[in-house]
Every structure is written in C-alpha cells, then in structure tokens.
Amino acid sequence: xxxxxxxxxxxxxxxxxxxxxxxxxxxxxxxxxxxxxxxxxxxxxxxxxxxxxxxxxxxxxxxxxxxxxxxxxxxxxxxxxxxxxxxxxxxxxxxxxxxxxxxxxxxxxxxxxxxxxxxxxxxxxxxxxxxxxxxxxxx
Ligand code: TYD
Numbered sequence: 177x178x179x180x181x182x183x184x185x186x187x188x189x190x191x192x193x194x195x196x197x198x199x200x201x202x203x204x205x206x207x208x209x210x211x212x213x214x215x216x217x218x219x220x221x222x223x224x225x226x227x228x229x230x231x232x233x234x235x236x237x238x239x240x241x242x243x244x245x246x247x248x249x250x251x252x253x254x255x256x257x258x259x260x261x262x263x264x265x266x267x268x269x270x271x272x273x274x275x276x277x278x279x280x281x282x283x284x285x286x287x288x289x290x291x292x293x294x295x296x297x298x299x300x301x302x303x304x305x306x307x308x309x310x311x312x313x314x315x
Pocket of ligand 1: 229
C-alpha cells in the first residue's frame with residue numbers, strides 16, 4: 177500500500193517509437209519500458225463526448241495510461257495536490273502509482289485509452305468514494 181504516495185510520484189514516460197514510412201510501432205515491455213510487471217491490459221473506447229471515467233483510486237495497482245488514439249485529460253489527486261495531464265500521443269504513457277485518485281475526461285471522439293495494469297482485476301483494490309480516499313490518505 178502506498179498511502180503516502182503523491183501526484184509527483186506519477187510521471188509521463190516517453191515510450192520508444194520505431195519509425196517507418198509505412199507507420200510507427202511503440203513497444204511496451206514490462207520492467208524495461210515501465211517500472212512494473214503487467215498482469216492485465218484493458219482499453220476504453222466508444223466513450224461518448226462529455227463522459228467522465230475513473231473517479232476512484234487503487235490501493236496497490238500501478239498503471240500506465242496511454243492514449244492509443246485521439247486525446248483525453250487525466251486529473252490526478254493525492255488528497256493534497258492535483259495535477260492535470262493531457263494525453264494525446266500514443267508514445268506517451270502516464271505512470272500512475274497506487275494511492276492516487278484519478279478522473280479521465282475530455283475524450284475526443286474516437287479516443288482510445290489503453291491501460292496496462294500491474295495486477296488482475298480486484299474490486300477490493302478500489303476506493304470508489306472520495307471521502308473514503310481522504311480518510312485512507314489520512315490527509
Ligand atoms: P471501472 O474501473 O470502474 O471503470 P472506469 O475507471 O473506466 O470508469 O470499471 C467499470 C466496470 O468494469 C466495473 O463494473 C468493473 C468492470 N471491470 C472489470 O470487470 N475488469 C476490469 O479489468 C476493469 C478495468 C473493469
């Protein structure tokens with residue numbers, strides 16, 4: 177558990193880009209391109225304009241959030257500080273450490289958000305109520 181984690185522990189990771197006239201490739205290998213092992217990948221798509229996703233924190237989960245197509249904004253919140261990050265390139269990943277409240281919004285039409293996660297899905301790992309998050313962070 178990382179109850180003391182802060183938004184400043186989260187960062188943009190510039191991923192590799194294998195450039196080719198017929199298109200680019202970005203590769204993400206666990207423990208090489210990102211600082212954790214990947215147990216799960218999921219993606220958000222067909223997000224209606226004006227929708228908000230996220231709105232929760234994780235106790236133990238590390239994530240890398242990538243805009244594979246289009247753009248969206250992510251608000252990170254550690255209970256004391258907030259940081260807003262725009263993701264709009266497939267070769268930039270936002271590394272989010274455990275213990276951070278996050279909200280995703282401003283999805284462009286056709287936007288696709290890919291998330292690499294350090295653990296399998298577990299509802300017990302979620303904090304879904306903001307006041308519970310503030311208690312958890314002991315702010
Ligand atoms: P949630 O993580 O709350 O979505 P978001 O943060 O994008 O708004 O998940 C939405 C629903 O999908 C919830 O009922 C749980 C389910 N879900 C899974 O079953 N497995 C998963 O890996 C994920 C990410 C979600």
